[in-house]
Amino acid sequence: MSRRPHSPECSPRPQKKQKQDRLTSENYKNGVFLAPMVRSGALPTRLFALKHGATMVWGPEIVDKAILHAKREVDPVTGVVSYNGVSRAIWTTHPVEKPHLIYQIGSADPELAVQAARTVMQDVSGIDLNCGCPKPFSTHSGMGAALLTNPDLLCSILTALRKAMPEQISVSAKIRLLPSQEDTLKLVERICGTGICALTVHCRTRNMRDKERAMIERLKEIVQFVEGLGKGIAVVENGDCQGWEDAKRVREVTGAHSVMIARAGEANPTCFSDEPLLDLDKTLLPSYLRLSRYLDNNWSLTKFCVTQFKGGRVNIKKAESIKTRQMLAQAKGYESTTELVGEWTGEDEMKRIIETIESNPPRLRRLQTLECASNEELGMPLSTPAAMASVIFPSVVSSCDEDISYTTPQNTQNPEPPSSCAPFLPNSFQSKGPLPAKSDPVTPTPTVAV
Incomplete structure (x- = not known):
């Protein structure tokens, strides 16, 4: 199919002006988001996700250098904004999704990241740095999950983005767990000092794959740690959430401020609805x-x-x-x-x-804080995750002793232990609270000059 001619200027058709306000950490709380997905996070998928209840949507990761060489064009008929390469559109968006759209950058260079962000900032509400993709196309240049072992570079990119972006453009990051919980907390502490307003944690390590159970129970301590820093940063969970209703279970287990959905959104973009489409x-x-x-x-x-x-x-x-x-x-x-x-x-x-x-407006669609009945009314203590799960999902409570709130969703394998050799924390593990502030925090790996 041949491409329609585009106009390099704004669309001549007047667009209904939307009320714009600054994205803050509060906008990243109590929501269910569409995750950034290469190929699957295309414009039609994002639009259907927003139509069916997604609070915000992330675009697919775009490498910084790729967008710098793209030409921005506007379709005079549809209003679609295309960033075109030599033979195809590298990235497309539509003005209607702008207030709810986060653009994800793949970068290993602060200057290039800033240039890429400035290129697209007129069409987005936030910039997100990919620090978790384990795929070779991302990690081979030091981007994605490779940044997890180079925290100096990771933090310098986020700091540069926050300094360069105007106030109305939010800056966030998406990481994966490190095998060690202690190292993860050290990395999170440094990231939270860069000025970001939200941190998404994919609850798998770099070596784990999607078919392996996400270790969502490790996130609860991370959330408590971030809240203890007192910066108001939102923590978003990513991994093994099946939809809007399932997001309530995930939040109960993790304490996360919001939940991000990837595979379930790819399989059914209407999963953000209370009643997803069937057939x-x-x-x-x-x-x-x-x-x-x-x-x-x-x-x-x-x-x-x-x-x-x-x-x-x-x-x-x-x-x-x-x-x-x-x-x-x-x-x-x-x-x-x-x-x-x-x-x-x-x-x-x-x-x-x-x-x-x-x-x-999708950003007004929020998960409500769970209000539980009293112990006396229920006739049972709510001190255990299993008891709490019986309140939220009474139809799925089993007679077995399994901890229901940690149960892996159907069709998701649950290897014991995960192949990354990253063990679960013992039940007796207790957080000691936020690490004390340091002028030169210890990093998980030796630092390198930036």
Whole structure:
């Protein structure tokens, strides 16, 4: 499909002006977010996530040098903002998602990170530094999870970003756990001194993979530690959350201020709703294809995203689903999916999304603080996680002695111990409170000159 001509200037069609306010740490609390995902975090996915209840969304990691060479263009029909490379769009966004959009940078250089952030800051509300991706395309240049072993460089990038960005642009970071809890706390202390307003912790180590159980119980001490620093920084949990309702369980276990969803959002962008869509081949797939074509989303990217959709079947038989998947596998472009889509009413899809987002601002959708009944009313103590879980999820309480609040969601493996050889903390482990302030904090690894 040929790309429509773009205008290098702003869209001539007047956009409804949205009220802008500064993103602070409070905006990162009591929410459920769409995680940054390469390929899967495409513009249509983010828009559907916002429509169905995501509080904020993260764009996919974009390497600093890549965006510096991109040309910003605006589609005069759809309003889509594209940062185009030589042959394709490197990153796309739409003005309607700006108040809820966090741009994630992959960088190992403070100056390049600042240049990249300045390039896109007119289209986003926050900048996030990727310090956790373990994939070779990120770590080979010292970016992503490689920054975990180079805390001086990591902190210098965050400090530079916070100094360079205007007040209304938030700065945050996303890390992974270190094998040692003590080293993790030392690293977190240094990161919290850079001026960030939020820290996302993927509760796996660099060597762990997605099929291994996230060690979410380790996060509770980290949250207490950050709160003890008194900087008001929000801590966001990432790992093994299945949706809006499951986020309540995760928050109860971890004490995290908010929860971030990756794989479940990839499989079903409507998982942020109280009632996620089922029968996705009929309820979501056609709408996603219509919207993607209207927004001129790259076909290969769209095809990848829709093939990741997974959800419960109620009114669709397995044979129908298999037929749909076979049709998608053979499709060479949007025209090949007309039988699945019907009429190409992508503009109507976009109008509905804009109306939903503007009438129910996503950043106002919040998880409520859990208010438990008294022990006497329940006839049982709430001193244990299992007892608390019976209040939140009474339908899933088992008669066994297993700690329900730590139960791994279905279809997620739970190796014992994790392959990274990072053991769980003993039950007797007690936090000693925040580390004392130091002029030159000890780092998990030898420092290097920056």
